[in-house]
Amino acid sequence: MNWYPGHIEKAKKQMARFLKAVDVVVEVLDARAPAASRAYEHQKLFAQKKRLVVLTKKDLADPGTTSEWKNVISKTFPCIAVSPRTDRPNLFFRVVERFYRPRFGELRLMIAGIPNVGKSTLINWLGRKRVTRVGALPGITRGVQWIRLTPSLLVLDTPGIVYPKVFNRLLAAKLMLIGSIDVDKVDPWELYEELSELLLPVIGSRELSTFLEEFGRSRGLVVRGGEVDKESALKRLIRDFSEGKFGSISLERPQENPIQ
Known part of the structure:
Protein backbone atom coordinates (compact mmCIF):
# COMPACT_ATOMS: atom_id res chain seq x y z
CA MET A 1 0.00 0.00 0.00
CA ASN A 2 1.55 3.31 -1.10
CA TRP A 3 1.23 5.69 1.83
CA TYR A 4 3.17 8.92 2.40
CA PRO A 5 5.76 8.15 -0.30
CA GLY A 6 9.04 9.98 0.10
CA HIS A 7 8.36 11.25 3.62
CA ILE A 8 9.53 8.34 5.71
CA GLU A 9 13.30 8.71 5.29
CA LYS A 10 13.09 12.44 5.91
CA ALA A 11 11.10 11.80 9.09
CA LYS A 12 13.67 9.27 10.33
CA LYS A 13 16.53 11.74 9.85
CA GLN A 14 14.61 14.46 11.66
CA MET A 15 13.79 12.07 14.48
CA ALA A 16 17.45 11.06 14.92
CA ARG A 17 18.37 14.74 15.08
CA PHE A 18 15.77 15.42 17.76
CA LEU A 19 16.74 12.40 19.83
CA LYS A 20 20.24 13.72 20.44
CA ALA A 21 18.73 16.55 22.46
CA VAL A 22 16.26 14.71 24.70
CA ASP A 23 16.28 12.51 27.79
CA VAL A 24 12.81 10.96 27.52
CA VAL A 25 10.68 9.99 24.52
CA VAL A 26 6.99 10.39 25.22
CA GLU A 27 5.47 7.83 22.86
CA VAL A 28 1.91 8.87 21.99
CA LEU A 29 -0.55 6.14 20.99
CA ASP A 30 -4.25 6.34 20.18
CA ALA A 31 -6.11 4.61 23.02
CA ARG A 32 -8.52 3.02 20.52
CA ALA A 33 -5.71 1.17 18.75
CA PRO A 34 -2.44 1.24 20.75
CA ALA A 35 -0.74 -1.56 18.80
CA ALA A 36 -1.79 -0.27 15.38
CA SER A 37 -0.72 3.29 16.20
CA ARG A 38 2.75 2.27 17.33
CA ALA A 39 5.57 2.67 14.81
CA TYR A 40 7.47 -0.53 15.56
CA GLU A 41 10.25 0.09 13.07
CA HIS A 42 11.32 3.10 15.17
CA GLN A 43 11.74 1.18 18.41
CA LYS A 44 15.46 0.63 17.81
CA LEU A 45 15.79 4.36 17.32
CA PHE A 46 14.20 4.94 20.73
CA ALA A 47 16.05 2.08 22.46
CA GLN A 48 18.70 4.25 24.13
CA LYS A 49 16.15 6.66 25.59
CA LYS A 50 13.88 6.44 28.59
CA ARG A 51 10.27 6.08 27.55
CA LEU A 52 6.84 7.16 28.73
CA VAL A 53 3.78 5.85 26.85
CA VAL A 54 0.72 8.10 26.70
CA LEU A 55 -2.59 6.72 25.48
CA THR A 56 -4.44 9.72 24.10
CA LYS A 57 -8.10 10.19 23.22
CA LYS A 58 -9.13 7.89 26.05
CA ASP A 59 -12.61 9.46 25.95
CA LEU A 60 -13.07 7.94 22.47
CA ALA A 61 -12.09 4.42 23.56
CA ASP A 62 -13.85 1.81 25.68
CA PRO A 63 -12.74 2.52 29.29
CA GLY A 64 -12.38 -1.15 30.25
CA THR A 65 -10.25 -1.94 27.22
CA THR A 66 -8.08 1.12 27.82
CA SER A 67 -7.51 -0.04 31.39
CA GLU A 68 -6.38 -3.44 30.07
CA TRP A 69 -3.95 -1.77 27.67
CA LYS A 70 -2.57 0.45 30.40
CA ASN A 71 -1.94 -2.54 32.69
CA VAL A 72 -0.16 -4.48 29.94
CA ILE A 73 2.03 -1.62 28.73
CA SER A 74 2.94 -0.61 32.30
CA LYS A 75 4.79 -3.89 32.68
CA THR A 76 7.38 -2.54 30.22
CA PHE A 77 7.11 1.27 30.32
CA PRO A 78 5.38 3.80 32.55
CA CYS A 79 1.99 4.41 30.92
CA ILE A 80 -0.90 6.80 31.40
CA ALA A 81 -4.19 7.31 29.56
CA VAL A 82 -5.35 10.88 29.09
CA SER A 83 -7.96 13.07 27.50
CA PRO A 84 -7.09 16.77 27.33
CA ARG A 85 -10.84 17.41 27.26
CA THR A 86 -11.39 16.01 30.76
CA ASP A 87 -8.01 15.56 32.49
CA ARG A 88 -5.64 18.05 34.03
CA PRO A 89 -1.94 18.17 33.09
CA ASN A 90 -0.96 17.40 36.68
CA LEU A 91 -1.65 13.75 35.87
CA PHE A 92 1.26 13.82 33.42
CA PHE A 93 3.60 15.82 35.66
CA ARG A 94 3.11 13.46 38.59
CA VAL A 95 4.18 10.48 36.51
CA VAL A 96 7.22 12.31 35.15
CA GLU A 97 8.29 13.33 38.66
CA ARG A 98 7.84 9.77 39.91
CA PHE A 99 9.78 7.92 37.21
CA TYR A 100 12.32 10.36 35.79
CA ARG A 101 15.04 12.48 37.34
CA PRO A 102 16.42 15.62 35.68
CA ARG A 103 19.95 15.43 34.39
CA PHE A 104 22.00 18.56 35.14
CA GLY A 105 18.90 20.17 36.61
CA GLU A 106 16.70 19.79 33.51
CA LEU A 107 14.67 17.01 31.95
CA ARG A 108 14.09 17.26 28.20
CA LEU A 109 11.16 15.50 26.57
CA MET A 110 10.14 14.80 22.99
CA ILE A 111 6.54 13.99 22.09
CA ALA A 112 6.63 11.34 19.33
CA GLY A 113 4.01 9.40 17.41
CA ILE A 114 2.34 8.73 14.09
CA PRO A 115 0.10 11.34 12.41
CA ASN A 116 -3.12 12.39 14.14
CA VAL A 117 -2.73 10.61 17.48
CA GLY A 118 -2.83 13.91 19.37
CA LYS A 119 0.82 14.96 19.69
CA SER A 120 0.28 18.70 19.22
CA THR A 121 -2.85 18.61 21.38
CA LEU A 122 -0.80 16.95 24.13
CA ILE A 123 1.90 19.62 23.93
CA ASN A 124 -0.71 22.40 24.09
CA TRP A 125 -2.47 20.65 26.99
CA LEU A 126 0.75 20.32 28.96
CA GLY A 127 1.68 23.92 28.27
CA ARG A 128 -1.65 25.37 29.38
CA LYS A 129 -0.84 28.48 31.45
CA ARG A 130 2.74 27.22 31.77
CA VAL A 131 4.32 27.94 28.42
CA THR A 132 7.60 29.82 28.21
CA ARG A 133 9.18 29.50 24.80
CA VAL A 134 12.90 29.11 25.26
CA GLY A 135 14.15 28.95 21.69
CA ALA A 136 17.39 27.23 20.78
CA LEU A 137 19.59 26.19 23.70
CA PRO A 138 23.38 26.43 23.66
CA GLY A 139 24.98 23.12 22.80
CA ILE A 140 21.64 21.56 21.83
CA THR A 141 20.50 20.67 18.32
CA ARG A 142 20.46 23.88 16.30
CA GLY A 143 17.09 25.17 15.17
CA VAL A 144 15.09 23.12 17.67
CA GLN A 145 12.61 25.17 19.71
CA TRP A 146 11.73 24.38 23.32
CA ILE A 147 8.87 25.07 25.71
CA ARG A 148 9.60 25.30 29.42
CA LEU A 149 6.77 23.60 31.30
CA THR A 150 8.35 23.84 34.76
CA PRO A 151 11.69 25.17 36.00
CA SER A 152 13.21 21.73 35.45
CA LEU A 153 11.11 20.39 32.53
CA LEU A 154 11.47 21.21 28.84
CA VAL A 155 9.58 19.81 25.88
CA LEU A 156 10.28 20.21 22.18
CA ASP A 157 7.62 22.42 20.66
CA THR A 158 7.72 20.38 17.44
CA PRO A 159 6.40 16.83 17.83
CA GLY A 160 8.45 14.02 16.36
CA ILE A 161 6.49 12.41 13.55
CA VAL A 162 7.03 8.73 12.82
CA TYR A 163 5.30 6.61 10.21
CA PRO A 164 4.18 3.04 10.78
CA LYS A 165 4.96 0.36 8.25
CA VAL A 166 1.58 -0.64 6.85
CA PHE A 167 2.14 -4.35 6.36
CA ASN A 168 -1.45 -5.63 6.14
Missing part, protein backbone atom coordinates in the same frame (compact mmCIF):
# COMPACT_ATOMS: atom_id res chain seq x y z
CA ARG A 169 -4.94 -4.46 5.27
CA LEU A 170 -6.37 -4.77 8.79
CA LEU A 171 -3.67 -2.46 10.14
CA ALA A 172 -4.40 0.01 7.34
CA ALA A 173 -8.12 -0.05 8.16
CA LYS A 174 -7.43 0.66 11.86
CA LEU A 175 -5.13 3.55 10.97
CA MET A 176 -7.79 4.93 8.65
CA LEU A 177 -10.46 4.76 11.36
CA ILE A 178 -8.34 6.67 13.88
CA GLY A 179 -7.49 9.27 11.24
CA SER A 180 -3.82 8.42 10.75
CA ILE A 181 -4.33 7.49 7.11
CA ASP A 182 -6.17 10.09 5.03
CA VAL A 183 -9.24 8.67 3.27
CA ASP A 184 -8.49 11.02 0.38
CA LYS A 185 -5.05 9.47 -0.11
CA VAL A 186 -5.96 5.78 0.16
CA ASP A 187 -9.18 4.39 -1.33
CA PRO A 188 -11.23 3.04 1.60
CA TRP A 189 -13.08 0.65 -0.73
CA GLU A 190 -9.85 -1.34 -0.97
CA LEU A 191 -10.37 -2.08 2.75
CA TYR A 192 -14.09 -2.84 2.58
CA GLU A 193 -13.95 -6.22 4.36
CA GLU A 194 -11.62 -5.01 7.10
CA LEU A 195 -13.67 -1.87 7.70
CA SER A 196 -16.86 -3.97 7.83
CA GLU A 197 -15.32 -6.07 10.59
CA LEU A 198 -14.00 -3.14 12.63
CA LEU A 199 -17.22 -1.15 12.31
CA LEU A 200 -19.47 -3.89 13.70
CA PRO A 201 -20.17 -1.86 16.87
CA VAL A 202 -21.56 0.86 14.60
CA ILE A 203 -23.33 -1.02 11.81
CA GLY A 204 -24.51 -4.03 13.84
CA SER A 205 -25.73 -7.02 11.84
CA ARG A 206 -26.24 -5.02 8.64
CA GLU A 207 -23.99 -5.19 5.63
CA LEU A 208 -21.74 -2.15 5.41
CA SER A 209 -23.19 -1.35 1.99
CA THR A 210 -26.74 -1.35 3.43
CA PHE A 211 -25.68 0.83 6.34
CA LEU A 212 -24.02 3.29 3.95
CA GLU A 213 -27.32 3.60 2.08
CA GLU A 214 -29.10 4.69 5.26
CA PHE A 215 -26.20 6.71 6.60
CA GLY A 216 -25.67 8.55 3.31
CA ARG A 217 -29.32 9.57 3.08
CA SER A 218 -29.31 10.79 6.68
CA ARG A 219 -26.33 13.01 5.83
CA GLY A 220 -27.79 14.28 2.56
CA LEU A 221 -25.16 12.54 0.44
CA VAL A 222 -27.50 11.99 -2.48
CA VAL A 223 -26.58 12.49 -6.12
CA ARG A 224 -28.71 13.09 -9.19
CA GLY A 225 -31.38 10.46 -9.58
CA GLY A 226 -31.82 10.03 -5.83
CA GLU A 227 -28.98 7.55 -5.33
CA VAL A 228 -26.66 7.70 -2.36
CA ASP A 229 -23.08 8.64 -3.09
CA LYS A 230 -21.60 5.66 -1.25
CA GLU A 231 -18.03 6.74 -1.80
CA SER A 232 -18.70 10.02 0.01
CA ALA A 233 -20.81 8.19 2.61
CA LEU A 234 -17.97 5.79 3.45
CA LYS A 235 -15.49 8.63 3.80
CA ARG A 236 -17.91 10.55 6.04
CA LEU A 237 -18.50 7.42 8.14
CA ILE A 238 -14.75 6.95 8.64
CA ARG A 239 -14.23 10.61 9.55
CA ASP A 240 -17.17 10.56 11.96
CA PHE A 241 -15.74 7.46 13.64
CA SER A 242 -12.32 9.08 13.90
CA GLU A 243 -13.90 12.08 15.65
CA GLY A 244 -15.73 9.85 18.13
CA LYS A 245 -19.26 10.59 16.91
CA PHE A 246 -20.35 6.98 17.47
CA GLY A 247 -19.30 6.82 21.10
CA SER A 248 -16.38 5.24 22.93
CA ILE A 249 -15.20 2.29 20.81
CA SER A 250 -11.88 0.41 20.93
CA LEU A 251 -10.56 -1.31 17.82
CA GLU A 252 -8.25 -3.85 19.46
CA ARG A 253 -7.54 -5.60 22.75
CA PRO A 254 -4.13 -6.38 24.23
CA GLN A 255 -4.75 -10.15 24.24
CA GLU A 256 -5.11 -10.08 20.45
CA ASN A 257 -2.53 -7.38 19.70
CA PRO A 258 0.35 -7.54 22.22
CA ILE A 259 2.77 -4.63 22.45
CA GLN A 260 6.41 -5.59 22.81
Whole structure:
Protein backbone atom coordinates (compact mmCIF):
# COMPACT_ATOMS: atom_id res chain seq x y z
CA MET A 1 0.00 0.00 0.00
CA ASN A 2 1.55 3.31 -1.10
CA TRP A 3 1.23 5.69 1.83
CA TYR A 4 3.17 8.92 2.40
CA PRO A 5 5.76 8.15 -0.30
CA GLY A 6 9.04 9.98 0.10
CA HIS A 7 8.36 11.25 3.62
CA ILE A 8 9.53 8.34 5.71
CA GLU A 9 13.30 8.71 5.29
CA LYS A 10 13.09 12.44 5.91
CA ALA A 11 11.10 11.80 9.09
CA LYS A 12 13.67 9.27 10.33
CA LYS A 13 16.53 11.74 9.85
CA GLN A 14 14.61 14.46 11.66
CA MET A 15 13.79 12.07 14.48
CA ALA A 16 17.45 11.06 14.92
CA ARG A 17 18.37 14.74 15.08
CA PHE A 18 15.77 15.42 17.76
CA LEU A 19 16.74 12.40 19.83
CA LYS A 20 20.24 13.72 20.44
CA ALA A 21 18.73 16.55 22.46
CA VAL A 22 16.26 14.71 24.70
CA ASP A 23 16.28 12.51 27.79
CA VAL A 24 12.81 10.96 27.52
CA VAL A 25 10.68 9.99 24.52
CA VAL A 26 6.99 10.39 25.22
CA GLU A 27 5.47 7.83 22.86
CA VAL A 28 1.91 8.87 21.99
CA LEU A 29 -0.55 6.14 20.99
CA ASP A 30 -4.25 6.34 20.18
CA ALA A 31 -6.11 4.61 23.02
CA ARG A 32 -8.52 3.02 20.52
CA ALA A 33 -5.71 1.17 18.75
CA PRO A 34 -2.44 1.24 20.75
CA ALA A 35 -0.74 -1.56 18.80
CA ALA A 36 -1.79 -0.27 15.38
CA SER A 37 -0.72 3.29 16.20
CA ARG A 38 2.75 2.27 17.33
CA ALA A 39 5.57 2.67 14.81
CA TYR A 40 7.47 -0.53 15.56
CA GLU A 41 10.25 0.09 13.07
CA HIS A 42 11.32 3.10 15.17
CA GLN A 43 11.74 1.18 18.41
CA LYS A 44 15.46 0.63 17.81
CA LEU A 45 15.79 4.36 17.32
CA PHE A 46 14.20 4.94 20.73
CA ALA A 47 16.05 2.08 22.46
CA GLN A 48 18.70 4.25 24.13
CA LYS A 49 16.15 6.66 25.59
CA LYS A 50 13.88 6.44 28.59
CA ARG A 51 10.27 6.08 27.55
CA LEU A 52 6.84 7.16 28.73
CA VAL A 53 3.78 5.85 26.85
CA VAL A 54 0.72 8.10 26.70
CA LEU A 55 -2.59 6.72 25.48
CA THR A 56 -4.44 9.72 24.10
CA LYS A 57 -8.10 10.19 23.22
CA LYS A 58 -9.13 7.89 26.05
CA ASP A 59 -12.61 9.46 25.95
CA LEU A 60 -13.07 7.94 22.47
CA ALA A 61 -12.09 4.42 23.56
CA ASP A 62 -13.85 1.81 25.68
CA PRO A 63 -12.74 2.52 29.29
CA GLY A 64 -12.38 -1.15 30.25
CA THR A 65 -10.25 -1.94 27.22
CA THR A 66 -8.08 1.12 27.82
CA SER A 67 -7.51 -0.04 31.39
CA GLU A 68 -6.38 -3.44 30.07
CA TRP A 69 -3.95 -1.77 27.67
CA LYS A 70 -2.57 0.45 30.40
CA ASN A 71 -1.94 -2.54 32.69
CA VAL A 72 -0.16 -4.48 29.94
CA ILE A 73 2.03 -1.62 28.73
CA SER A 74 2.94 -0.61 32.30
CA LYS A 75 4.79 -3.89 32.68
CA THR A 76 7.38 -2.54 30.22
CA PHE A 77 7.11 1.27 30.32
CA PRO A 78 5.38 3.80 32.55
CA CYS A 79 1.99 4.41 30.92
CA ILE A 80 -0.90 6.80 31.40
CA ALA A 81 -4.19 7.31 29.56
CA VAL A 82 -5.35 10.88 29.09
CA SER A 83 -7.96 13.07 27.50
CA PRO A 84 -7.09 16.77 27.33
CA ARG A 85 -10.84 17.41 27.26
CA THR A 86 -11.39 16.01 30.76
CA ASP A 87 -8.01 15.56 32.49
CA ARG A 88 -5.64 18.05 34.03
CA PRO A 89 -1.94 18.17 33.09
CA ASN A 90 -0.96 17.40 36.68
CA LEU A 91 -1.65 13.75 35.87
CA PHE A 92 1.26 13.82 33.42
CA PHE A 93 3.60 15.82 35.66
CA ARG A 94 3.11 13.46 38.59
CA VAL A 95 4.18 10.48 36.51
CA VAL A 96 7.22 12.31 35.15
CA GLU A 97 8.29 13.33 38.66
CA ARG A 98 7.84 9.77 39.91
CA PHE A 99 9.78 7.92 37.21
CA TYR A 100 12.32 10.36 35.79
CA ARG A 101 15.04 12.48 37.34
CA PRO A 102 16.42 15.62 35.68
CA ARG A 103 19.95 15.43 34.39
CA PHE A 104 22.00 18.56 35.14
CA GLY A 105 18.90 20.17 36.61
CA GLU A 106 16.70 19.79 33.51
CA LEU A 107 14.67 17.01 31.95
CA ARG A 108 14.09 17.26 28.20
CA LEU A 109 11.16 15.50 26.57
CA MET A 110 10.14 14.80 22.99
CA ILE A 111 6.54 13.99 22.09
CA ALA A 112 6.63 11.34 19.33
CA GLY A 113 4.01 9.40 17.41
CA ILE A 114 2.34 8.73 14.09
CA PRO A 115 0.10 11.34 12.41
CA ASN A 116 -3.12 12.39 14.14
CA VAL A 117 -2.73 10.61 17.48
CA GLY A 118 -2.83 13.91 19.37
CA LYS A 119 0.82 14.96 19.69
CA SER A 120 0.28 18.70 19.22
CA THR A 121 -2.85 18.61 21.38
CA LEU A 122 -0.80 16.95 24.13
CA ILE A 123 1.90 19.62 23.93
CA ASN A 124 -0.71 22.40 24.09
CA TRP A 125 -2.47 20.65 26.99
CA LEU A 126 0.75 20.32 28.96
CA GLY A 127 1.68 23.92 28.27
CA ARG A 128 -1.65 25.37 29.38
CA LYS A 129 -0.84 28.48 31.45
CA ARG A 130 2.74 27.22 31.77
CA VAL A 131 4.32 27.94 28.42
CA THR A 132 7.60 29.82 28.21
CA ARG A 133 9.18 29.50 24.80
CA VAL A 134 12.90 29.11 25.26
CA GLY A 135 14.15 28.95 21.69
CA ALA A 136 17.39 27.23 20.78
CA LEU A 137 19.59 26.19 23.70
CA PRO A 138 23.38 26.43 23.66
CA GLY A 139 24.98 23.12 22.80
CA ILE A 140 21.64 21.56 21.83
CA THR A 141 20.50 20.67 18.32
CA ARG A 142 20.46 23.88 16.30
CA GLY A 143 17.09 25.17 15.17
CA VAL A 144 15.09 23.12 17.67
CA GLN A 145 12.61 25.17 19.71
CA TRP A 146 11.73 24.38 23.32
CA ILE A 147 8.87 25.07 25.71
CA ARG A 148 9.60 25.30 29.42
CA LEU A 149 6.77 23.60 31.30
CA THR A 150 8.35 23.84 34.76
CA PRO A 151 11.69 25.17 36.00
CA SER A 152 13.21 21.73 35.45
CA LEU A 153 11.11 20.39 32.53
CA LEU A 154 11.47 21.21 28.84
CA VAL A 155 9.58 19.81 25.88
CA LEU A 156 10.28 20.21 22.18
CA ASP A 157 7.62 22.42 20.66
CA THR A 158 7.72 20.38 17.44
CA PRO A 159 6.40 16.83 17.83
CA GLY A 160 8.45 14.02 16.36
CA ILE A 161 6.49 12.41 13.55
CA VAL A 162 7.03 8.73 12.82
CA TYR A 163 5.30 6.61 10.21
CA PRO A 164 4.18 3.04 10.78
CA LYS A 165 4.96 0.36 8.25
CA VAL A 166 1.58 -0.64 6.85
CA PHE A 167 2.14 -4.35 6.36
CA ASN A 168 -1.45 -5.63 6.14
CA ARG A 169 -4.94 -4.46 5.27
CA LEU A 170 -6.37 -4.77 8.79
CA LEU A 171 -3.67 -2.46 10.14
CA ALA A 172 -4.40 0.01 7.34
CA ALA A 173 -8.12 -0.05 8.16
CA LYS A 174 -7.43 0.66 11.86
CA LEU A 175 -5.13 3.55 10.97
CA MET A 176 -7.79 4.93 8.65
CA LEU A 177 -10.46 4.76 11.36
CA ILE A 178 -8.34 6.67 13.88
CA GLY A 179 -7.49 9.27 11.24
CA SER A 180 -3.82 8.42 10.75
CA ILE A 181 -4.33 7.49 7.11
CA ASP A 182 -6.17 10.09 5.03
CA VAL A 183 -9.24 8.67 3.27
CA ASP A 184 -8.49 11.02 0.38
CA LYS A 185 -5.05 9.47 -0.11
CA VAL A 186 -5.96 5.78 0.16
CA ASP A 187 -9.18 4.39 -1.33
CA PRO A 188 -11.23 3.04 1.60
CA TRP A 189 -13.08 0.65 -0.73
CA GLU A 190 -9.85 -1.34 -0.97
CA LEU A 191 -10.37 -2.08 2.75
CA TYR A 192 -14.09 -2.84 2.58
CA GLU A 193 -13.95 -6.22 4.36
CA GLU A 194 -11.62 -5.01 7.10
CA LEU A 195 -13.67 -1.87 7.70
CA SER A 196 -16.86 -3.97 7.83
CA GLU A 197 -15.32 -6.07 10.59
CA LEU A 198 -14.00 -3.14 12.63
CA LEU A 199 -17.22 -1.15 12.31
CA LEU A 200 -19.47 -3.89 13.70
CA PRO A 201 -20.17 -1.86 16.87
CA VAL A 202 -21.56 0.86 14.60
CA ILE A 203 -23.33 -1.02 11.81
CA GLY A 204 -24.51 -4.03 13.84
CA SER A 205 -25.73 -7.02 11.84
CA ARG A 206 -26.24 -5.02 8.64
CA GLU A 207 -23.99 -5.19 5.63
CA LEU A 208 -21.74 -2.15 5.41
CA SER A 209 -23.19 -1.35 1.99
CA THR A 210 -26.74 -1.35 3.43
CA PHE A 211 -25.68 0.83 6.34
CA LEU A 212 -24.02 3.29 3.95
CA GLU A 213 -27.32 3.60 2.08
CA GLU A 214 -29.10 4.69 5.26
CA PHE A 215 -26.20 6.71 6.60
CA GLY A 216 -25.67 8.55 3.31
CA ARG A 217 -29.32 9.57 3.08
CA SER A 218 -29.31 10.79 6.68
CA ARG A 219 -26.33 13.01 5.83
CA GLY A 220 -27.79 14.28 2.56
CA LEU A 221 -25.16 12.54 0.44
CA VAL A 222 -27.50 11.99 -2.48
CA VAL A 223 -26.58 12.49 -6.12
CA ARG A 224 -28.71 13.09 -9.19
CA GLY A 225 -31.38 10.46 -9.58
CA GLY A 226 -31.82 10.03 -5.83
CA GLU A 227 -28.98 7.55 -5.33
CA VAL A 228 -26.66 7.70 -2.36
CA ASP A 229 -23.08 8.64 -3.09
CA LYS A 230 -21.60 5.66 -1.25
CA GLU A 231 -18.03 6.74 -1.80
CA SER A 232 -18.70 10.02 0.01
CA ALA A 233 -20.81 8.19 2.61
CA LEU A 234 -17.97 5.79 3.45
CA LYS A 235 -15.49 8.63 3.80
CA ARG A 236 -17.91 10.55 6.04
CA LEU A 237 -18.50 7.42 8.14
CA ILE A 238 -14.75 6.95 8.64
CA ARG A 239 -14.23 10.61 9.55
CA ASP A 240 -17.17 10.56 11.96
CA PHE A 241 -15.74 7.46 13.64
CA SER A 242 -12.32 9.08 13.90
CA GLU A 243 -13.90 12.08 15.65
CA GLY A 244 -15.73 9.85 18.13
CA LYS A 245 -19.26 10.59 16.91
CA PHE A 246 -20.35 6.98 17.47
CA GLY A 247 -19.30 6.82 21.10
CA SER A 248 -16.38 5.24 22.93
CA ILE A 249 -15.20 2.29 20.81
CA SER A 250 -11.88 0.41 20.93
CA LEU A 251 -10.56 -1.31 17.82
CA GLU A 252 -8.25 -3.85 19.46
CA ARG A 253 -7.54 -5.60 22.75
CA PRO A 254 -4.13 -6.38 24.23
CA GLN A 255 -4.75 -10.15 24.24
CA GLU A 256 -5.11 -10.08 20.45
CA ASN A 257 -2.53 -7.38 19.70
CA PRO A 258 0.35 -7.54 22.22
CA ILE A 259 2.77 -4.63 22.45
CA GLN A 260 6.41 -5.59 22.81
